[in-house]
Amino acid sequence: MAIGQKLEDARNRKGISIREASESTKIRGDFLTSFESGNFEINLPEVYLRGFIRVYARFLGIDPESAVADLNLEIGSGKSKSAKKTIGKIGGSESAENMKDISSAESSRNNQSQLSVPKNPSPRFFLVAILASSIIVFAVLLTFIFSSDDENVQTITDTSGDSVNQSIRETKSKEIETVKSPNINQSSESMLKLAAIGAIERLIISDEGKTPKVYHEFKNVQSGWEKAIPFSNSFRCYSSSLQNIRFAVDDGIEKQVNGEGAGNFSWSVK
Secondary structure, three states, X not given: OOHHHHHHHHXXXXXXXXXXXXXXXXXXXXXXXXXXXXXXXXXXXXXXXXXXXXXXXXXXXXXXXXXXXXXXXXXXXXXXXXXXXXOOOOOHHXXXXXXXXXXXXXXXXXXXXXXXXXXXXXXXXXXXXXXXXXXXXXXXXXXXXXXXXXXXXXXXXXXXXXXXXXXXXOOOOOEEXXXXXXXXXXXXXXXXXXXXXXXXXXXXXXEOOOOOOEEEEEEEEOOOOEEEEXXXXXXXXXXXXXXXXXXXXOOOOOEEOOOOOOEEEEEEEO
């Protein structure tokens, strides 16, 4: 059964409307309608699309990881039918570079296999061939390792306008608090200090003072986690568990964010 149909059936079994589901999950109602109809070609980066599906599935009592796996199958099928059309704009250039590296590696392997082989190869020839093959395989492995996404943290520069920031705003998560400081020079760079007092599934920080904006994303943060991030003038933060995040700016007092569940908060100079 398609993931969209599974979501719709689970919601109907609970007797919940799209509006009620949207209010509970803080996900836009038109997004939920698109998910249930199997339309995933919406203006969302894949990282947010998977996050929304995981949150919605958990709310409906469906295994989140199974739902994301079904989503990946549908997205992959859609890509093969539309010349690998990407959802959203984050990571597009990285995927192109990965494909280019893989293509180059495969070309090198093909060229290597087409080299002429002596009729009576000596042991030395076999040794050279084995070494050459090992080098090629090692190069391919390095390409995959260094081009793959970091499961714990990603730093993303927004080269496509304001699409990612717009996606954060469109989650319909309420703004929790905006803190202003009158004593910081607007042209200087400040240090944001974050600390987790509980598990946080996803944490995204947007450096609003840089052009283009710079995003830092952290996944599966555990209690006791700490991080210091430089930023210019202001930042916006999205947390899937607001009650578990604390922050301080420079040497200021650590602050507790009001609110529970998913939401945004921001900080800026006066």
